[in-house]
Amino acid sequence: MNTHHTPLIESPLLSQINKAPVYLKCENMQQTHSFKARGAWHAINALKNSSNGVITHSSGNHGAALSWAAKSKGIEAHIVVPENAPQSKIENIKRYGGIVHFCGAGLDAREEKMKAIQAQGNQVFIPPYNHEDIIAGQSTCAREIFSEVKNIHTLLVPVGGGGLLSGSAIAAREASPNTKVIGCEPAEADDAYRSFHSGKLEHPGNPTTMADGLRTGLGDITFGYIKSMVNDIYTVTEQDIYNAWAFVIHHLKLIIEPSCAVPFAVWKSKLNHWQGQPVAIIITGGNIDLSNLPPQEDSFNFL
């Protein structure tokens, strides 16, 4: 099984407000239900020696994606997961055949646990984003968008570790050089915004944003691409993210992770930047516990 060429939807409702098409790239319909399958698939296929299996740390989607890609090739995948990761993401990892190892919260705890396992088994580390093969894989998402629609004015991409944003910027520079590529980040986890403006890699801290997929900080490789190729980074508040999330679920009828709501919130808050011009938004994933969705009454605060 290869990764999917996912649907690109034009939302009639958002297009009406944007006064030009708003396209949604549905990576929630991707293999393992997130764009992470693209990077994992590319990295697994680029492996020179896979006999000891692979290992990674991940809040969930990269772990499920690596498990899926590894299993497709008959390779063992070890995934270090923080104990507070959403249950649906942990179950996805197990479903795709990944071996789950729990660790404490925070980046240091994850990396320590991972190194302990690796010391025993000598698995190849496939990092979630700070890796050329991962970035190359993520670039296929924006490439598909540009292959279908030629005149995208602005591409809005969530930024956590920066793998998807780097890949999107690379794809745009090659396939659609006039498209502005904008990173979209929670204000509560604004290391990419700070790094982009200071010119040096800023520490992420331990952010607690509801956009749990975007709590990680940039890496040196992704920051290199973002610094030189991304047009700008905008941040939005937790309230903006929540309102956008509730709106997309109730009015676009798409199941998306809170992280995916971030570019919708940016689209709305900076509407005057692109109103009248075609915009594309990458919906990065759909792995959420459906027992805890926002109520309908909260969906009317967005527009």
Added chain:
Amino acid sequence: MNTHHTPLIESPLLSQINKAPVYLKCENMQQTHSFKARGAWHAINALKNSSNGVITHSSGNHGAALSWAAKSKGIEAHIVVPENAPQSKIENIKRYGGIVHFCGAGLDAREEKMKAIQAQGNQVFIPPYNHEDIIAGQSTCAREIFSEVKNIHTLLVPVGGGGLLSGSAIAAREASPNTKVIGCEPAEADDAYRSFHSGKLEHPGNPTTMADGLRTGLGDITFGYIKSMVNDIYTVTEQDIYNAWAFVIHHLKLIIEPSCAVPFAVWKSKLNHWQGQPVAIIITGGNIDLSNLPPQEDSFNFL
């Protein structure tokens, strides 16, 4: 506000299994989140005298659609709704400005209540499906599909009262005469199946299928179109419907009503009829209470 030209998605996952594209027409992203907006909009615009307002009976989606279309034209809409209709549908009617009147369960109770209100206010009755203007409006959905994709082998359409199925068949005969149009019906509410095979309008009884939008029976006008223009009608069990519903929500990440799961269940159960040929499925609506979605573990029984 006009009705939306809704997105037509090609599902990569279903296409893989179908060995040819499976297209999903997303009426859950239509105005009022169901295809019913098309018929209501067309009927309201065709009104000769609207000064007394309009009235209808509806399990919910037609009521919301008529309220929306009427409000767009500054007309009052009275909607008779069974007490056991889903709460989200009732709230939609009120949100779009409709005046809700409750009645008991069953077709007779609704019609009695409606006639009592009409005796006072002389509102124009806009029935949910058995009406030429409604059918003409519903036909625009399939027309949009055929305008985008030329070689649809089979179009799968849920059938309750038969308005959408009639409109789809009319559209196919005009715009895509080689396309087979198939009605998809719960076995628990199989009056269309029985009528199609006996050649006379059969009584629906009081069905209790989970596909609550499909509990109504055909009308004489819709039966006339279905008898002469529809290729076949297939039924599926409640378990098939539930499995398909859970699958679409968890794996296609689309919020759909249980009624919309019926054509997915038919697609799966009769796969050998169209495997290797392009299929289109109309997703009729997305108005459900999100507090009661199927758990993820139930989503693996479909494929």
